Amino acid sequence: MKEFVFIKTPDIDAVLPDDIDVLDSVNSAEYLVSNSKDAKAQVYAPEINFYLKNSQDSVLEKAKMAELLYEARAHTFDRAVDMDYQKEVGKNVIIISDDEKTTLASKLSDEGYKVISLSHAEVKFLYGEIGELYVTVLRENDEFEVISDFVLVNGIKEYMLRQSGTAEIANLKDDEILAFLNTRSPVYRYKSAITYDQSICQYHERRSEHCAKCVEICPTVAILKDDENKHLVFSHIDCNECGGCVSVCPSGAIDYAKMPRGAFIDVAKMYKGKKIIITPRIMDLEDFDIILPEGFLPFGVEGEKFLSQVHLLTLLQESGASLIFYSDIISAGVRESIELINQIYKAKFNEVAIEIATDEIELRKAIKNAKFIQGSQYSMSEYALAKREIFAKRVKYLVGDENLGVAKSGEWIRYGKVEINQDACTLCLSCVGACNVSALVADEKDNSIKFNASLCTTCGYCEVSCAEDGAIALTRGELRLEPSYFEYQTLAKDSLFACIECGKEFATTKAVMKIAQLMTPKFGDDSYKIKTLYCCADCKAKIMIKKQMEDAAKIYEDGK
Numbered sequence: 001m002k003e004f005v006f007i008k009t010p011d012i013d014a015v016l017p018d019d020i021d022v023l024d025s026v027n028s029a030e031y032l033v034s035n036s037k038d039a040k041a042q043v044y045a046p047e048i049n050f051y052l053k054n055s056q057d058s059v060l061e062k063a064k065m066a067e068l069l070y071e072a073r074a075h076t077f078d079r080a081v082d083m084d085y086q087k088e089v090g091k092n093v094i095i096i097s098d099d100e101k102t103t104l105a106s107k108l109s110d111e112g113y114k115v116i117s118l119s120h121a122e123v124k125f126l127y128g129e130i131g132e133l134y135v136t137v138l139r140e141n142d143e144f145e146v147i148s149d150f151v152l153v154n155g156i157k158e159y160m161l162r163q164s165g166t167a168e169i170a171n172l173k174d175d176e177i178l179a180f181l182n183t184r185s186p187v188y189r190y191k192s193a194i195t196y197d198q199s200i201c202q203y204h205e206r207r208s209e210h211c212a213k214c215v216e217i218c219p220t221v222a223i224l225k226d227d228e229n230k231h232l233v234f235s236h237i238d239c240n241e242c243g244g245c246v247s248v249c250p251s252g253a254i255d256y257a258k259m260p261r262g263a264f265i266d267v268a269k270m271y272k273g274k275k276i277i278i279t280p281r282i283m284d285l286e287d288f289d290i291i292l293p294e295g296f297l298p299f300g301v302e303g304e305k306f307l308s309q310v311h312l313l314t315l316l317q318e319s320g321a322s323l324i325f326y327s328d329i330i331s332a333g334v335r336e337s338i339e340l341i342n343q344i345y346k347a348k349f350n351e352v353a354i355e356i357a358t359d360e361i362e363l364r365k366a367i368k369n370a371k372f373i374q375g376s377q378y379s380m381s382e383y384a385l386a387k388r389e390i391f392a393k394r395v396k397y398l399v400g401d402e403n404l405g406v407a408k409s410g411e412w413i414r415y416g417k418v419e420i421n422q423d424a425c426t427l428c429l430s431c432v433g434a435c436n437v438s439a440l441v442a443d444e445k446d447n448s449i450k451f452n453a454s455l456c457t458t459c460g461y462c463e464v465s466c467a468e469d470g471a472i473a474l475t476r477g478e479l480r481l482e483p484s485y486f487e488y489q490t491l492a493k494d495s496l497f498a499c500i501e502c503g504k505e506f507a508t509t510k511a512v513m514k515i516a517q518l519m520t521p522k523f524g525d526d527s528y529k530i531k532t533l534y535c536c537a538d539c540k541a542k543i544m545i546k547k548q549m550e551d552a553a554k555i556y557e558d559g560k
Helices: 046-054 059-079 102-110 158-162 174-182 213-217 244-248 261-270 309-319 332-349 360-369 387-399 430-434 461-465 509-523 527-532 537-558
Strands: 002-007 020-023 030-034 040-044 084-088 092-096 114-118 123-129 132-139 142-148 150-153 166-168 187-191 194-196 223-226 231-234 254-256 275-280 296-301 323-326 354-357 406-408 416-420 440-443 448-451 472-476 478-480 489-493 496-498 505-508
Touching (some): 030 059, 040 059, 046 059, 046 275, 059 261, 059 296, 092 102, 092 142, 102 174, 132 150, 194 231, 244 254, 261 309, 275 309, 309 323, 309 387, 323 360, 332 354, 354 360, 430 440, 430 461, 496 509, 505 509, 509 527, 527 537
Parallel strands (some): 002 030, 030 040, 092 114, 092 150, 275 323, 323 354
Antiparallel strands (some): 084 187, 132 142, 406 478, 416 472, 448 489
16 A cells, blocks of 8 residues: 555646655555545545645645645554444334435335335334334334334434434435445444543542543433443444544543544644644535635644644644634534633733634634744643643643633533641541542652642542541632642641551551540540550550450459
């Protein structure tokens, strides 16, 4: 397989490097990246034609940038971790419509499909996945289930769209519907779009629920909750690859398999010194007629919803210029990420960092407003860093030694802080054990609990895990733009208590004194038991054995 191919089009006259095969028409050769969806290529990159057709860069610069666009797609493909799957799918079709669809039914039957037609009133519910869709059919005084491979609906209800194998056909021609079916039967091929790290998931196997944002945001049934075991259940076949779950995952447990964070930062570094237009796959770039001034470059991505605050700030700082996000679908996670970053840049530079363009008119305006932001460019290694850690380091660079106020966070992308009442805290470290993103840590050097607010996901698990009433409190809604917010601060501290027998330090003073306060009244005048409250485990055992021996000796003496 060759790497790059460019299929000529009448409206593009480009001079390209020698490592890109330039063809007049599609041939049978296989390539890695192509500018045409008709070529036999692993990756279709529509942003290449978009750039070459509309850019005002020089001929030499266009050649360099076209090669960069090919390389960016190739690198993303190489670093992708999506897995290939396939499923055998039959030719059973249910058409749900209140209008007659006899022509469509006849056409499908001629192509070997078995068709059942139903009205909306006859359908109670449907569930399942492509190849195994179950439709509950209503009849007089009865209901029964029919299994089908596909369900085609004229006037589809929202819940129906959550299943793979369903389709809205109201605006589709019969040939388009047939093409939809033929590309999925007899074998349906699909990929995994996300990866999952349960070790930092804020839902996985916790005693109570503190996060399930991925489930809430998912437009299909690709992610569900097993509430009994507190496990997430993934169905890759139902995933539409939008990436919405990635943008709202607070800890980074879910990543975009088609463009993992490692691949994203590598590609972002290629765009240094460029003004970027982010172009998701859902946006049609073929018939665009727009002027791209010198220095503008499209950044092609697959999913329209996977970009989080980390992705966007990375792209902002690596390029040094403001961003344009061109999409007519703006998910909750993407919108809140953009709003958060814009607040930060407003406070620091009094500039708009990211503009949203939902159509060609808005894109033209955004292009006019795009600029390099002095002091924004910052390049760093993100290797082995967690999601919030990356964002914290990048924002910390912007904040510097200043106090820039507060950036408000929303419901999907949350920031906040934890406070500990030192008088109530015994440093049992339950909160530290509950935190799986290292926002709360135990420092053995000074016997303290330290907290880094910039790493906190505000899940609240530390709060419910605390053994003491009123010892820990969580507040949400603010990311403070000051240096201390991005550093570990001491929330609680205590000295270690030395065993009164051997002198070994074995617990915090507060913990020992609290237990002693609770247990002393229960031990009455038993001086041995009371003494054990102030001893380490070894000495505690020795004292109790000594007491048992004395009691045994006393019983022996009394028995003489």
